[in-house]
Amino acid sequence: MILPIVAYGTPVLREETKEIDENHPDLNLLLEDMFETMYASKGVGLAAPQIGLPLRIFIVDASGFNEDDEHPELADFKRVFINPIIVEESGKEWKFEEGCLSIPGIREDVSRQPNVVIEYYNEKFELIEETIDGIAARVIQHEYDHIEGVLFTDKINPLRKRLIKGKLNDIAKGNIKVNYRMKFPLVKAKH
Numbered sequence: 001m002i003l004p005i006v007a008y009g010t011p012v013l014r015e016e017t018k019e020i021d022e023n024h025p026d027l028n029l030l031l032e033d034m035f036e037t038m039y040a041s042k043g044v045g046l047a048a049p050q051i052g053l054p055l056r057i058f059i060v061d062a063s064g065f066n067e068d069d070e071h072p073e074l075a076d077f078k079r080v081f082i083n084p085i086i087v088e089e090s091g092k093e094w095k096f097e098e099g100c101l102s103i104p105g106i107r108e109d110v111s112r113q114p115n116v117v118i119e120y121y122n123e124k125f126e127l128i129e130e131t132i133d134g135i136a137a138r139v140i141q142h143e144y145d146h147i148e149g150v151l152f153t154d155k156i157n158p159l160r161k162r163l164i165k166g167k168l169n170d171i172a173k174g175n176i177k178v179n180y181r182m183k184f185p186l187v188k189a190k191h
């Protein structure tokens with residue numbers, strides 16, 4: 001089932017998230033819905049808070065970055081991250097333009113370190129430690145930020161932030177065009 005993605009300004013995007021256990025009810029269905037929702041919106045990552053759940057889960061499928069075959073390492077980069085912990089980040093910070101399904105229409109440069117060591121449970125609840133670099137690491141850092149209540153717009157320079165303030169308000173009010181299902185915090189439910 002395709003779920004609505006909550007927009008910038010929705011409190012759950014800033015909430016503290018909870019770890020889940022192996023017996024979490026309907027976990028497989030939840031993950032299935034998350035993938036379906038992510039694909040329907042053409043995203044490369046989706047975190048549980050973005051569908052309104054304050055849980056420590058995110059999914060990624062960065063194979064879309066390999067459409068031009070220039071990033072073969074991303075061709076099979078599809079993962080489920082449950083209760084993840086970024087154990088280490090290293091390397092010289094690099095800039096890359098990021099976007100977010102909860103913040104449609106805005107893309108800004110964000111600086112992050114290129115190398116990540118992450119520990120997490122996969123969809124079978126196997127504990128995994130993985131070292132990930134480059135764009136894949138960036139996708140993970142962006143999604144990990146979501147379960148820490150952080151958005152990429154928090155990390156851009158103050159001038160750019162001031163320039164996009166009006167756009168962010170428009171997103172919260174739903175005054176934007178978007179071609180996937182969303183829920184906006186400042187739009188009252190229709191009666």
Ligand code: CO
Binds near residue numbers: 099100101102146
């Ligand atoms: Co995002």
